[in-house]
Amino acid sequence: xxxxxRIWEAISFELVMTVIAVIALVIIxxxxxxxxxxxxxxxxxxxxxxxxxxxxxxAELWNAWQLHFAAKNSxxxxxxxxxxxxxxxxxxxxxxxxxxxxxxxxxxxxxMSPLVLPALAFGLAALMLFSLVGLPVSPLxxxxxxxxxxxxxxxxxxVAALAQLEPTLLESSAVxxxxxxxxxxxxxxxxxxxxxxxxxxxxxxxxxxxxxxSLFLRDAATDMLPIRMWQDLEGKLDVTIxxxxxxxxxxxxxxxxxxxxxxxxxxxxxx
Amino acid sequence: MGAAPAxxxxxxxxxxLAAPLALFxxxxxxxxxxxxxxxxxxxxxxxxxxxxxxxxxxxxxPFSLGVLGSTLLLGxxxxxxCLVLGFPIAWLYQRVGPKLQTIIILIVLLPLLTSVVVRTxxxxxxxxxxxxxxxxxxxxxxxxxxxxxxxxxxxxVIALAQVQMPLMxxxxxxxxxxxxxxxxxxxxxxxxxxxxxxxxxxxxxxxxxxxAGCTLTYAAAITAxxxxxxxxxxxxxxxxxxxxQQASTLQNWPFAAAISIIFLxxxxxxxxxxxxxxxxxxxxxxx
Numbered sequence: 001x002x003x004x005x006r007i008w009e010a011i012s013f014e015l016v017m018t019v020i021a022v023i024a025l026v027i028i029x030x031x032x033x034x035x036x037x038x039x040x041x042x043x044x045x046x047x048x049x050x051x052x053x054x055x056x057x058x059a060e061l062w063n064a065w066q067l068h069f070a071a072k073n074s075x076x077x078x079x080x081x082x083x084x085x086x087x088x089x090x091x092x093x094x095x096x097x098x099x100x101x102x103x104x105x106x107x108x109x110x111x112m113s114p115l116v117l118p119a120l121a122f123g124l125a126a127l128m129l130f131s132l133v134g135l136p137v138s139p140l141x142x143x144x145x146x147x148x149x150x151x152x153x154x155x156x157x158x159v160a161a162l163a164q165l166e167p168t169l170l171e172s173s174a175v176x177x178x179x180x181x182x183x184x185x186x187x188x189x190x191x192x193x194x195x196x197x198x199x200x201x202x203x204x205x206x207x208x209x210x211x212x213x214s215l216f217l218r219d220a221a222t223d224m225l226p227i228r229m230w231q232d233l234e235g236k237l238d239v240t241i242x243x244x245x246x247x248x249x250x251x252x253x254x255x256x257x258x259x260x261x262x263x264x265x266x267x268x269x270x271x
Numbered sequence: 272m273g274a275a276p277a278x279x280x281x282x283x284x285x286x287x288l289a290a291p292l293a294l295f296x297x298x299x300x301x302x303x304x305x306x307x308x309x310x311x312x313x314x315x316x317x318x319x320x321x322x323x324x325x326x327x328x329x330x331x332x333p334f335s336l337g338v339l340g341s342t343l344l345l346g347x348x349x350x351x352x353c354l355v356l357g358f359p360i361a362w363l364y365q366r367v368g369p370k371l372q373t374i375i376i377l378i379v380l381l382p383l384l385t386s387v388v389v390r391t392x393x394x395x396x397x398x399x400x401x402x403x404x405x406x407x408x409x410x411x412x413x414x415x416x417x418x419x420x421x422x423x424x425x426x427x428v429i430a431l432a433q434v435q436m437p438l439m440x441x442x443x444x445x446x447x448x449x450x451x452x453x454x455x456x457x458x459x460x461x462x463x464x465x466x467x468x469x470x471x472x473x474x475x476x477x478x479x480x481x482x483a484g485c486t487l488t489y490a491a492a493i494t495a496x497x498x499x500x501x502x503x504x505x506x507x508x509x510x511x512x513x514x515x516q517q518a519s520t521l522q523n524w525p526f527a528a529a530i531s532i533i534f535l536x537x538x539x540x541x542x543x544x545x546x547x548x549x550x551x552x553x554x555x556x557x558x
Contacts (some may be wrong), residue, residue, distance in 0.1 A: 018363060
């Protein structure tokens with residue numbers, strides 16, 4: 001291959017890859033920006049660009065009690081589901097992370113399976129079980145259902161944090177006479193804490209955003225925010241939903257920024 | 272539990288710590304799925320008559336098979352779009368400095384953590400009759416009447432691809448980061464051009480990441496209830512909505528259970544195909 005052809009090839013390759021990458025990044029980020037801009041419209045439609053700008057739909061949001069009610073329910077369920085996921089998930093991660101036993105590997109697959117299995121099928125299955133044992137849908141059934149689909153994130157992030165832990169640290173601690181509990185509290189826990197927090201954060205976000213499980217396990221008394229929004233959007237294109245989306249986008253950006261500081265979230269998800 | 276007490280292995284914890292979660296999963300995950308399976312094997316709604324009637328109904332009904340087919344096809348289309356768009360992002364990530372790397376990761380990560388309803392809603396604003404695409408094309412004089420973008424297969428694929436893109440990109444970034452950059456230089460100095468190096472060296476070595484990304488994207492795309500129903504509208508029916516209609520609106524639980532099981536098996540089949548390809552390629556990747 002001649003030198004000139006080589007250079008031309010190198011340039012064409014870099015150009016094509018970079019252009020596609022930039023287009024892809026724009027496609028990823030554009031929708032959120034569009035919603036943010038539209039949410040400040042002064043008009044009654046979702047026309048883009050908006051005819052003028054105002055905060056009227058954010059003010060409207062203030063009085064949308066149905067959305068407040070749903071948001072409160074979602075928040076309570078997400079907090080309980082996250083708490084339960086951390087308690088059960090961290091303990092399980094400690095047990096399976098360093099074990100080479102077959103049972104540990106099987107348990108690992110079991111705990112991860114909600115990530116790939118269709119959550120809607122699980123939602124229906126859970127509803128059937130609860131109605132069979134006579135447990136009516138309630139915040140409790142929601143918390144149980146959400147925990148099943150959120151716990152994998154805690155397990156995975158905690159296992160990853162434990163894998164980075166130097167076993168010699170634990171041996172030194174034991175040699176120096178520390179009890180297992182003391183070593184756990186003073187050495188293991190501080191080192192894996194960022195991993196646990198990152199897992200808990202993702203679990204919380206995915207519970208707050210869950211639709212497929214909530215769809216079957218809630219009723220009118222336990223309306224959940226994503227489902228309320230979905231049903232509002234099915235009926236009419238309400239600009240209030242744009243304002244609510246704006247609030248959710250800004251809250252997500254803020255939370256991710258905090259998590260990036262506390263846990264180094266971005267490195268954690270690519271290693 | 273299992274470990275010999277005398278050995279006092281201080282670096283690992285007993286399997287007993289996994290018992291609470293294992294029990295929780297047994298009661299609230301495995302048992303419901305088994306009950307789902309049990310109900311799907313009955314011909315009546317109360318579960319008195321065993322039979323394969325529900326499955327026969329699904330597998331002999333062209334409408335049901337069509338829904339299954341279009342769902343599996345949708346997943347393939349979305350996965351392909353995500354791979355074509357996501358790979359260059361991962362490639363770019365390896366070529367820029369740490370500051371830009373963090374920015375790229377955060378751009379990829381933010382949508383993953385933003386509510387799916389919000390992201391789908393954004394696509395309604397973009398693809399709608401008065402949406403950005405139609406408004407731009409009309410102001411440029413390219414079209415007279417608005418194009419129908421919402422409620423089309425194209426709309427569903429592009430919206431789902433954006434929603435699931437992080438699931439593809441993150442494993443790819445990890446996989447590309449593990450490739451020895453010297454291989455790239457070696458290939459080039461041995462006379463291979465950039466394209467050849469990419470398709471013969473970089474792509475095969477990143478196969479584990481491609482497999483992981485495709486598995487996650489595919490599984491997420493075919494179960495994405497919200498995006499499918501809002502962008503696809505009433506005329507396009509995919510498995511999740513079909514399941515929901517049968518269970519909720521029609522209260523036909525045994526048939527809904529059979530749909531769930533068939534859907535589950537379809538997902539598992541696809542995942543295991545991906546995993547097998549991954550396992551076969553592993554030897555190649557290590558070489």
